[in-house]
Amino acid sequence: MKKVLMxxxxxxxxxxxxxxxxxxxxxxxxxxxxQGNWIGGTIPYFVGENGxxxxxxxxxxxxxxxxxxxxxxxxxxxxxxxxxxxxxPDNGYSVLIIPALTPIHVQYAKEARDYQDMFLKPVIGxxxxxxxxxxxxxxxxxxxxxxxxxxxEAAVALHAALxxxxxxxxxxxxxxxxxxxxxxxxxETGFSAATCRVNGKETSFADYVNQNKLDLALPLVAxxxxxxxxxxxxxxxxxQVNFYAPVFAGMEYRQAAPVGDYVHEFEALSQGQHEGxxxxxxxxxxxxxxxxxxxxxxxxxxxxxxxxxxxxxxNQTQVILKIVRQ
Amino acid sequence: MIPDKxxxxxxxxxxxxxxxxxxxxxxxxxxxxxxxxxxxxSPAADVQAAIEELHNxxxxxxxxxxxxxxxxxx
Numbered sequence: 340m341k342k343v344l345m346x347x348x349x350x351x352x353x354x355x356x357x358x359x360x361x362x363x364x365x366x367x368x369x370x371x372x373x374q375g376n377w378i379g380g381t382i383p384y385f386v387g388e389n390g391x392x393x394x395x396x397x398x399x400x401x402x403x404x405x406x407x408x409x410x411x412x413x414x415x416x417x418x419x420x421x422x423x424x425x426x427x428p429d430n431g432y433s434v435l436i437i438p439a440l441t442p443i444h445v446q447y448a449k450e451a452r453d454y455q456d457m458f459l460k461p462v463i464g465x466x467x468x469x470x471x472x473x474x475x476x477x478x479x480x481x482x483x484x485x486x487x488x489x490x491x492e493a494a495v496a497l498h499a500a501l502x503x504x505x506x507x508x509x510x511x512x513x514x515x516x517x518x519x520x521x522x523x524x525x526x527e528t529g530f531s532a533a534t535c536r537v538n539g540k541e542t543s544f545a546d547y548v549n550q551n552k553l554d555l556a557l558p559l560v561a562x563x564x565x566x567x568x569x570x571x572x573x574x575x576x577x578x579q580v581n582f583y584a585p586v587f588a589g590m591e592y593r594q595a596a597p598v599g600d601y602v603h604e605f606e607a608l609s610q611g612q613h614e615g616x617x618x619x620x621x622x623x624x625x626x627x628x629x630x631x632x633x634x635x636x637x638x639x640x641x642x643x644x645x646x647x648x649x650x651x652x653x654n655q656t657q658v659i660l661k662i663v664r665q
Numbered sequence: 666m667i668p669d670k671x672x673x674x675x676x677x678x679x680x681x682x683x684x685x686x687x688x689x690x691x692x693x694x695x696x697x698x699x700x701x702x703x704x705x706x707s708p709a710a711d712v713q714a715a716i717e718e719l720h721n722x723x724x725x726x727x728x729x730x731x732x733x734x735x736x737x738x739x
Contacts, residue, residue, distance in 0.1 A: 458695040459722055506729060509690050563697035566690055589701055650694050665728050 340614075343640050344387040344397040347371050353400065354484065359410045361434045361497060361618060362482070363465075363642035364398035369482050370489060372398075377484030378412055378495040380436035380467030384626055384643035391631035391643070393470070399642050401618045403434065406662055409500040412485040416493050417443050424456035428500035432507035432660060434618055435464035437494040438479040439645040447494070448585050448652040449528055458650055461507045463660050464496070465620045466646030479645070505664050509649045512608050512639075512657040513567050514625070515595035517560045522593060525586045531579045532586055545578045556628050558655050559592040569595070571624055571654035583624070583646060584654045602636075605629045609637025609657065618660040620644050625655055667727060668739040670720040678737075679703050679715045687733050695722055 345353075347368050353360060354375035362369060362379035369379045385392055385399045403410070415423060415435075420443055427433045437444050444466060451457055467479040478491045488495075501507060524536045525544075535544040548555075558569035559582075570592065573581040586592065598604050605625065613619070619641040625631065626643045639657060647658040668674055677683035681700050687693055699715045723730055 452694065452698050458691045458698075459718075459725060461691065506726065508726075508729065511690055561697075564693040564700075565686060565688070566693040566697075568694075587701070649690060663729060 340388045340638065340640070342388055343400055344385060344392070344394065345400050346397065350398050350400060353402070359403040359407060359497060359499065360484070361401040361403060361436070362398050365395040366477075366480050366489075368395070368398050372484065374487050375484050376410055376412065377482075378434065378436055378497045379482035379484060380438070380465065380642075381480045382468050382642050382644060383470045384623060386621060386631060386636070386640045386643065388640060390635035391626060391633060393632065395470075401434070401641070403497065403499055403617050406501050406505045406664070407499045408502050411498045412483055413496050413498065414483050414486070414488060414490065414493050415443070415496060417446050420447055420494055421450070421454045423496060424454050424460045424462055427456070427460040427462070427498045430503065430506070431498065431500040432461040432463060433496050433498045435462055435494060435496045435648055436481045437464070437466050437648070438481050438491055439466045439468045440479070441492055443492065443494050444646070445530065448530070451651050461509050461660070462648060462650055463509050463618055463658055464648040465642060465644035466648070466652070468623065468645035501662065505662050508661045508663060510659045510661055511566065511649050511653065512659065513569065513655070514598050514601070514604055514608060515558055515560055515569055515655065516567055517562055517593040518596035520594050522591050523559065524591055525588055528585050528588045530585050531581045533578050533580075543578060544580045545575050548575060548580055553594060554597070556624075557595040557597060559586065560595045561587075561590050561592050568651075569654045569656055584652045601629050602634070605631075606636045609639050611637060613638045613659065616659055617662060619658060620647055621657045622647055622655045625657070667720070667723050667734060668737060670716055672739060674737050674739050675716040675719060676712065679712060679719060680705050683737075685733060685736060687730070689726065689730065689733070691726075692722060692730070692733065695719065
């Protein structure tokens with residue numbers, strides 16, 4: 340399997356050779372890299388060539404090699420992020436990294452599906468985070484390698500153009516399927532909810548969660564024409580239930596059906612022909628609940644993230660970029 | 666062959682009267698967004714915009730939407 344975890348020296352050499360890179364690692368490592376054709380985000384958790392690992396010494400490298408005919412690196416603010424797909428080349432893809440727990444994170448999560456050209460141009464990426472011990476002490480950062488900017492309130496994207504005979508698509512691997520329980524709808528789009536409708540009847544969502552002893556490791560799942568899209572629980576604060584991605588007003592959710600053995604099911608799901616995948620990432624909740632540290636699952640590697648981007652913000656999902664040549 | 670955007674099948678798709686199955690995440694998400702926004706009571710301009718977007722998606726990704734184009738049944 341290709342080497343994906345590298346030292347600062349090794350990554351610097353790749354940058355200096357002109358490679359287009361999407362990087363993940365500790366802030367102190369990314370800050371040492373030379374300027375070049377790269378973007379990066381902070382996180383110390385990865386699935387590397389030898390399995391799940393946390394490291395403050397190594398950088399995860401997604402080499403966007405092969406078919407690319409041109410690239411550009413851009414920084415986006417809350418005022419410009421709506422241009423993310425419109426700015427992308429007509430045929431290609433964009434890798435986007437957004438710092439967690441910021442206004443641009445929230446804005447993208449709520450509004451991305453309405454951005455111009457979204458779905459016509461594949462946007463894949465992740466939400467940068469921090470070591471779980473540093474939550475509340477350190478802010479997640481993203482890096483524009485071209486300008487050398489280190490940003491805590493903006494997003495960065497690497498737009499890659501592909502030749503005519505190639506098409507980029509995004510695939511997801513999701514352990515979860517809608518269960519057969521109650522249909523839940525929410526009155527407002529947001530990262531938290533005080534009330535919801537349970538099979539059409541309005542109720543306190545916190546009371547519903549507590550009374551029904553919902554297992555918060557199992558996300559809410561909406562059916563997007565066959566694609567199972569998760570919204571993960573963060574926790575309950577008083578009468579407020581918090582999520583890692585927004586619930587959308589009017590969307591019908593059910594809690595996910597229980598999975599048998601999380602680790603084995605995830606392993607089975609990850610098996611496949613993924614060699615040559617230019618970019619993939621997985622969720623920190625899968626890493627934690629799936630006990631991926633020290634384990635090798637299938638042939639997919641990638642940063643472990645505070646949220647995945649497959650067009651929209653996703654939770655508890657492995658996201659994979661595929662290049663189809665025809 | 667992708668039907669012209671004036672073909673009535675597109676209106677049926679955006680109104681959810683002609684279910685389309687696909688394994689393409691982009692199309693699944695686009696159809697979901699359309700279904701949450703567009704109904705037969707929606708303004709004609711909104712319906713037309715949804716049809717244009719869907720038609721553009723099919724045109725761009727025609728090479729990998731062989732089954733979806735067949736299932737339009739046109």
